[in-house]
Amino acid sequence: MYRIESFSFIPMKEFRIPFVFGISIYAILLFAFNGVPDADIFYHFAIAKLYLKEGFVSKLPWPEIAIQSKEFTDYHFLFHIIQIPFLILPFEESISIKLFILCSISTLLYTVLKYIHSKSQETSPYLIVTFFILGSILFTGRMLFGRGNLIFFSIYFLCLNHWHPKFIYRIFAISFLSVWTYSGFPYLVITAICIFSLDPKKDNFKILTAILSGIVFGLLLHPSFPYQFKGYFIELILQTMPPNGIEPIAEWLAPTRDIIILGFVFIFPLLLLTFKNLLQNKWEPTSIVFLFLGITNLIFAGSSMRVFEISWLMFFVFIFSNLKLSRNYQLAVTIFLFIIQFPIAYDKMGQQFKSSESKYGQIVTDWIRFNVPKGERIFLSWADYPYFTFKIPEYRYLFGLNPLYAWSYDQNSYFTQKAFFESNVQGFEMIPKVMNYNTVVINKQYYGYTAKSFRAVSIDYFLAFENEKYAIFVKTEPNKNNTKQNNINPK
Numbered sequence: 001m002y003r004i005e006s007f008s009f010i011p012m013k014e015f016r017i018p019f020v021f022g023i024s025i026y027a028i029l030l031f032a033f034n035g036v037p038d039a040d041i042f043y044h045f046a047i048a049k050l051y052l053k054e055g056f057v058s059k060l061p062w063p064e065i066a067i068q069s070k071e072f073t074d075y076h077f078l079f080h081i082i083q084i085p086f087l088i089l090p091f092e093e094s095i096s097i098k099l100f101i102l103c104s105i106s107t108l109l110y111t112v113l114k115y116i117h118s119k120s121q122e123t124s125p126y127l128i129v130t131f132f133i134l135g136s137i138l139f140t141g142r143m144l145f146g147r148g149n150l151i152f153f154s155i156y157f158l159c160l161n162h163w164h165p166k167f168i169y170r171i172f173a174i175s176f177l178s179v180w181t182y183s184g185f186p187y188l189v190i191t192a193i194c195i196f197s198l199d200p201k202k203d204n205f206k207i208l209t210a211i212l213s214g215i216v217f218g219l220l221l222h223p224s225f226p227y228q229f230k231g232y233f234i235e236l237i238l239q240t241m242p243p244n245g246i247e248p249i250a251e252w253l254a255p256t257r258d259i260i261i262l263g264f265v266f267i268f269p270l271l272l273l274t275f276k277n278l279l280q281n282k283w284e285p286t287s288i289v290f291l292f293l294g295i296t297n298l299i300f301a302g303s304s305m306r307v308f309e310i311s312w313l314m315f316f317v318f319i320f321s322n323l324k325l326s327r328n329y330q331l332a333v334t335i336f337l338f339i340i341q342f343p344i345a346y347d348k349m350g351q352q353f354k355s356s357e358s359k360y361g362q363i364v365t366d367w368i369r370f371n372v373p374k375g376e377r378i379f380l381s382w383a384d385y386p387y388f389t390f391k392i393p394e395y396r397y398l399f400g401l402n403p404l405y406a407w408s409y410d411q412n413s414y415f416t417q418k419a420f421f422e423s424n425v426q427g428f429e430m431i432p433k434v435m436n437y438n439t440v441v442i443n444k445q446y447y448g449y450t451a452k453s454f455r456a457v458s459i460d461y462f463l464a465f466e467n468e469k470y471a472i473f474v475k476t477e478p479n480k481n482n483t484k485q486n487n488i489n490p491k
Helices: 013-031 040-054 077-087 093-119 125-134 137-143 148-161 165-179 186-198 202-220 228-240 257-264 267-278 287-301 305-322 327-355 359-371 382-391 403-409 411-422 428-434 444-457
Strands: 377-380 439-443 461-466 470-475
Touching: 013 093, 013 125, 013 327, 040 077, 040 093, 040 382, 077 093, 077 148, 093 125, 093 148, 093 305, 125 137, 125 305, 125 327, 137 257, 137 305, 137 327, 148 165, 148 186, 165 202, 186 202, 186 287, 202 228, 228 403, 257 305, 267 305, 287 305, 359 382, 359 439, 359 461, 359 470, 377 382, 382 439, 403 411, 411 428, 411 444, 428 444, 428 461, 428 470, 439 444, 444 461, 444 470
Parallel strands: 377 439
Antiparallel strands: 439 470, 461 470
């Protein structure tokens, strides 16, 4: 069952060129467009900036009504530490962020390629790489968001590549670090339990024990001590059953049937072919675990996007650990997949970059920097929080990233600000004044009706600046009349 190899991050000769081919595809999809593919990455780099400036912190300086303002649990501590070197590169910020994403996703590609190759040496590395990148546009698009799961999945497969009692201390260290990387670390435990259940040998029990021990020590010695216990309760427990009335983040929303079909359209035919082959051949022993995890996560993926990429990845590992195709068929599938999927991937990534374009956000944050005193409290929606904290960290905001962070801190304040942005209560225009905010920023793409209504009915704030995406309202000073005016856009 075990195959002992010395692990090296230098690609083996047989897949060195395919690996470079894969990196090249990722680079094209990242650098062919301006900006970054997802706004959440700005929040993570804002944390990395904060660490670079002040060292590790136990609370964040930006949120007003979020639990992190007094108890900050950094679920992505190692993820943020890895980002710091990219901040000091002599490049424009979005280029540095893209380089980080490229390095992270390339590391994941390598660890996956290494693992599949150890299980199925007959499979062409070109097919593995091409299918991993282009087998699901949805999977690749979500991976290019550059979130913490990139580093976690790399650690996950690093652990699988060391799955032998000989490497028990490495497995302990890898498990320890997984807790500091991403809140999905329980999947490492689940995988180890499944493998032990399938093959209850003493060696697998040792590995399971090492993983459990590493994770327990990772939790106890977490940099966020003693706040990590409450933090992980919110992240792992409360988030699976959000309280009534909480705004759903995109990750909580159920994908449409079309999205699920498109996400797995190339997986299912290969899955059927793999089952057909397995009727005549012996299964790779541990691959049944990945089939089980793929199926169970697919069920949950039907109600939430959070676990889609895990489901797809588990199916991918199962298929390519068992797939038996002639070299000619592998070549044909590789070429077909590239010709069909690469143009689609390029087009979809272009749409994604356009949807997260930060041009108007740049203009607004420049305006604030020139016109609003540093340290001012800004009434801002949680969806815009990542970009604003990255670009102008000298200010304070309501909260961001996840409504549960505000709900856990002060339910009344959370629902009050929510009522403003939804403009669904009489007198909503009084809320920023009651909460004592002098500056209100409204994203018109999300809250167009609110921006229009607030401008029409508020007598306490005037429209100071707006562009196609944002409107900035400033509190009318007592010694001035309520004449609405426009400030000059900073050069």
